[in-house]
Amino acid sequence: MAKQLVTQIKVQVTGGQATPAPPVGTALGPHGVNIGQFVQQFNDQTREMMGTTLPVVISVYNDRSFDFIIKSPPAAVLLKQAAKVAKGSGNPLKDKVGTVTTEQLKDIAKTKMADLNAGSIEQAAKTVAGTARSMGIQVVD
Structure with missing residues (x-):
């Protein structure tokens, strides 16, 4: 059975400084996504953009897995x-x-x-x- 997209979440997070606190935790929590895993992956990918606000589109699937796309800063x-x-x-x-x-x-x-x-x-x-x-x-x- 293929993964089905459940929802897409858009948040703005500071590069390299994401934490499980709002806005990340409150956006991902209701969908059952592993918040710590997202925070770690996001911080690893955005180390060079430390301190810059970045829009992120997070796609959540029915098996509670996710992927995300980092957009350019506003x-x-x-x-x-x-x-x-x-x-x-x-x-x-x-x-x-x-x-x-x-x-x-x-x-x-x-x-x-x-x-x-x-x-x-x-x-x-x-x-x-x-x-x-x-x-x-x-x-x-």
């Missing part, structure tokens, strides 16, 4: 790292909290390209620029 996280700011602006129209260059935008777009529905790097950079604008981060040449 654009907002990458923009905060590039602009060296702790958080976005509360009022992005009036208060600017940092700046990024168009070259940094293109680098972020290349990182995010697999998860975006853009046809080219330029279109992906425009999408990332929109995220930067909504966070109060200015784009400069």
Whole structure:
């Protein structure tokens, strides 16, 4: 009998620092998944991305086994790292909290390209620029 997919769970976990505490434990617990096994495998695969928030899609099967896919970090996280700011602006129209260059935008777009529905790097950079604008981060040449 083949394994059947029971559910897919989406969580955001800090790379290399997953613990059985929420959000991982509360997401996986009701499905009977071995939380410790997930935490160990996730931390082993994300050691080089230590401290970066990573979206994870966990597929749980009927025999309580699982596999997971690690996505690229959210654009907002990458923009905060590039602009060296702790958080976005509360009022992005009036208060600017940092700046990024168009070259940094293109680098972020290349990182995010697999998860975006853009046809080219330029279109992906425009999408990332929109995220930067909504966070109060200015784009400069």
